[in-house]
Amino acid sequence: MAFELIPHKLVYGGEALGHHDGRPVFVPGALPGERVEVDEVRVAKGAVHARLLRVLEASPERIEPPCPYYGRCGGCHYQHISLQRQGELKSEILRETLRRIGKITWNDLIPVHAGHPWNYRNQAQLKVGQLADGTAALGFYEAESHRLLGIDSCAILSPRLNAVLEELRKPRWSSRIASCREIELLADDRDERVAITLRGKIDPAAVEALATALLAEVPGVVRVAVGNDGQFRVFGKPRFEYAVGDFRYGIGPGSFFQVSRLLLPELIAAVTNGEAGGLALDLFAGVGLFTLPLARRFEQVVAVDADPVAAAALKENAAAHSLANVRAVSSSTEEFLRRFAQGVPDLVILDPPRAGVGAAVLNSLLKFRPGRIHYLSCNPPTLARDLGHLIGHDYELNSVEFFDFFPQTYHIESLARLARRST
Numbered sequence: 001m002a003f004e005l006i007p008h009k010l011v012y013g014g015e016a017l018g019h020h021d022g023r024p025v026f027v028p029g030a031l032p033g034e035r036v037e038v039d040e041v042r043v044a045k046g047a048v049h050a051r052l053l054r055v056l057e058a059s060p061e062r063i064e065p066p067c068p069y070y071g072r073c074g075g076c077h078y079q080h081i082s083l084q085r086q087g088e089l090k091s092e093i094l095r096e097t098l099r100r101i102g103k104i105t106w107n108d109l110i111p112v113h114a115g116h117p118w119n120y121r122n123q124a125q126l127k128v129g130q131l132a133d134g135t136a137a138l139g140f141y142e143a144e145s146h147r148l149l150g151i152d153s154c155a156i157l158s159p160r161l162n163a164v165l166e167e168l169r170k171p172r173w174s175s176r177i178a179s180c181r182e183i184e185l186l187a188d189d190r191d192e193r194v195a196i197t198l199r200g201k202i203d204p205a206a207v208e209a210l211a212t213a214l215l216a217e218v219p220g221v222v223r224v225a226v227g228n229d230g231q232f233r234v235f236g237k238p239r240f241e242y243a244v245g246d247f248r249y250g251i252g253p254g255s256f257f258q259v260s261r262l263l264l265p266e267l268i269a270a271v272t273n274g275e276a277g278g279l280a281l282d283l284f285a286g287v288g289l290f291t292l293p294l295a296r297r298f299e300q301v302v303a304v305d306a307d308p309v310a311a312a313a314l315k316e317n318a319a320a321h322s323l324a325n326v327r328a329v330s331s332s333t334e335e336f337l338r339r340f341a342q343g344v345p346d347l348v349i350l351d352p353p354r355a356g357v358g359a360a361v362l363n364s365l366l367k368f369r370p371g372r373i374h375y376l377s378c379n380p381p382t383l384a385r386d387l388g389h390l391i392g393h394d395y396e397l398n399s400v401e402f403f404d405f406f407p408q409t410y411h412i413e414s415l416a417r418l419a420r421r422s423t
Helices: 083-102 159-168 204-217 264-272 291-295 308-320 333-339 359-366 380-391
Strands: 002-005 009-011 015-020 023-028 035-044 047-057 123-130 136-141 148-150 180-187 194-200 221-228 231-236 241-244 247-250 277-283 298-305 326-330 347-350 372-377 395-403 413-420
Touching: 002 015, 002 047, 009 083, 023 035, 083 380, 083 395, 123 148, 123 159, 159 180, 159 194, 204 221, 204 231, 241 264, 247 291, 247 308, 264 291, 264 372, 264 395, 264 413, 277 291, 291 298, 291 308, 291 326, 298 308, 308 326, 333 359, 359 380, 372 380, 380 395, 380 413
Parallel strands: 023 047, 194 221, 277 298, 277 347, 298 326, 347 372
Antiparallel strands: 002 035, 009 015, 015 023, 035 047, 123 136, 123 180, 136 148, 180 194, 221 231, 241 247, 372 413, 395 413
């Protein structure tokens, strides 16, 4: 059923919010103040989720999206908004989310670290579809679906990754990669070398020949990993490195690493923030993006990650930089804190996945009464929830800043710094 709507604000998730017949209506692609025609798609928990049919009266802030896939591809959400306005709107969304979920009224400035609007991603997870003739289609899922949208290139991927995508779309590869479910591409800091990870049901007899051919024939490819469920066969250079400042990080297949290649030095400086002391904990540490810089200024850094591949890479990265004061632990954060008995940390870094940390883990952490907590989040709702918990347990929020790692999308990477209140 189609109806007219005038949304009044953007909300986290890339949608505009308005009201119709007393019900909230969420619609992607619209801007506050616009008069739009929308069509109801579904109703959940009393809210209408709609799709945009037409813009009847456009906002003066609306711009023409440059990408031919915009509106179909589920990767970008804000290409119809200028980059500066995207940053302003995301800051407003972050502030409102802190207030609504965390009951935190933050009236101070939220500094914005602006990212480059295009070609910023150093990583891509290409979905693979098998066509009727047995060849492969490469692309991304359409918005809110598992329908594959084949693409020629992506405007937010680095030039090198787009070049690899173009190569993989050629007929000589199409049938050989058609049994993959997903192909992950990771470029290095100079956008020169690429690691490819293939996931899916690939004929074991063909794996080595495929990997060898990719290494020999696709420019820039230096490592190919093939596998599933964290188990990989690796071909080419076993250690794939990404440099940030003075540090070189080895990244194993499947390990998490920040995907925005142009703001990492600013991020590391902000998270570590000139901190120094006796003991620092880096929880959800990955391959040690923050661990290594911290180890130059703390007597000991204990870094924890549940992924054994990441934890092993972290240990190697510390050894490669002769940082003997780093202890790498392969464990869930909850289990680690249950066993930890090394005293009071001066600083704790939290960089959890989208689900956040949660009350149970935070309560375990609070028993150690760390002096300062720096919380890096990719999900404002769970950040607000967790900050509310910490503030309710003797911590005060000292600063909030926002890294626009993901222009053209609704995603918000934010950093909150807290300190324990004096008693």
